[in-house]
Amino acid sequence: MTILTKSWVAGAAMAAAVISGPSLAANPIYTGGESGSYFGSFGPLLLETLKTEFFDYELKTSAGSGENIEQVLNNPRAIGMTQTDVLAYKSAQNPAIAEKVAIIRNDVTNECLYAVTDEANAERLDNWGAVTGYARRLRFALGPEASGSAQTFKLLQTFEEGLAQANKVNYMGSTDEAIDAVINGEADVAFFVQFPDPSNPRFERLNDAKMAFVPVVDRAILRQRFADGERAYVPLEVKVTSAGLLNWRGVEKIVTACTPLAYITGRPDQLPEGSDARLDQEEMIQTVRSAPLEALQPSAGWFQSMLDELAEVSEQGMEKALQAVEEARERITE
Incomplete structure (x- = not known):
């Protein structure tokens, strides 16, 4: 194979990688421990509600409410599940939380x-x-x-x-x-x-x-x-x-x-005005808020x-x- 041919093959491979590229990572939904109810019972229902409207999210385990709030602060497109009182406590310590975090809804359970x-x-x-x-x-x-x-x-x-x-x-x-x-x-x-x-x-x-x-x-x-x-x-x-x-x-x-139990995410105005990301964020919030309550509540006997x-x-x-x-x-x- 000539040097020219080798160069062409290498260039074609690189172009193909750029065109196809890795698929964009799904946005995270931070829950809690893998054995907890956030991850096992409530997270999958929220995930299904979003996937029905073609939103790309995935469940992520975490240390709990406190970490979930921090994750949303770091990534406004993330969703976090948290106790409302912990959100109140963290907001009192850090005023930026009230400015950057939106409660999607908190009527699912207590x-x-x-x-x-x-x-x-x-x-x-x-x-x-x-x-x-x-x-x-x-x-x-x-x-x-x-x-x-x-x-x-x-x-x-x-x-x-x-x-x-x-x-x-x-x-x-x-x-x-x-x-x-x-x-x-x-x-x-x-x-x-x-x-x-x-x-x-x-x-x-x-x-x-x-x-x-x-x-x-x-x-x-x-x-x-x-x-x-x-x-x-x-x-x-x-x-x-x-x-x-x-x-x-x-x-x-x-x-x-x-x-x-509160579902939180970043306020849409943290994302560029007119961008697809901001539009998706606004529509995601509306999708979850308008979902029937029973769609987010487990049908399991215990609940x-x-x-x-x-x-x-x-x-x-x-x-x-x-x-x-x-x-x-x-x-x-x-």
Whole structure:
């Protein structure tokens, strides 16, 4: 083969590579751990909704809500799934979040705040007022510091005067490790955030270990607002036992604060005006916002059962619970 021929072949190969090139990478949807509900249950439904309209996205695992927010800040075309309260907490720390991040929607479902203690402490720590009242002397166990649960706890510390004094906070490798710490007597309270699904094996384990559920709710929590006055938390009555099981204290339900799951992305005005990227971003947001709610909610039995069991709290019942919280806190701090 002559030098000229070799040059022509090499040039043709390079041209072909430029013309065909690698396919453009799909935009990411940041969820959470591979075994979590964001990745396994909610992410695929969002992905299907987008693919139906020929949007090219793919699911990505992550460390959770905090990382997902950072990923959207770094890439405005990314989508992130996050607890609304974590978004509020991060926005208070970094004003750029409110300027650059858009909430696509946050009406798909809620995650709830749980605190658990052992049988020996059940009477002394029977509500959130008692927990915050004793917080300086209590040993708290949480999941990883980057997790949504840990970020929620830090948010609560910014406005709960008593909880802000907690100085014995241990971040564990997982929520289950945090619960183990209480079971083994290495901590007094485990705190976590999760879907109020009593069929989750974690609830059965907690009941078998005779752990007491402490409702995480008070007036300060319910006053928290985010973005145009939206509430960061709503009080809901949730089950803590699954069908056929009984809690050792006879408690089937508690009233605790819950925070919406939010789908976020970059604001379209961060992308060049008139560009395909900006048009796609605007249309993607509209597609997800206009999708029927049921298209984004799992049809699995656990989720539908969970929805059936959730209940709003009467004003009278809520006021009674809030007064008990205040009385406990005052009694301890006197």
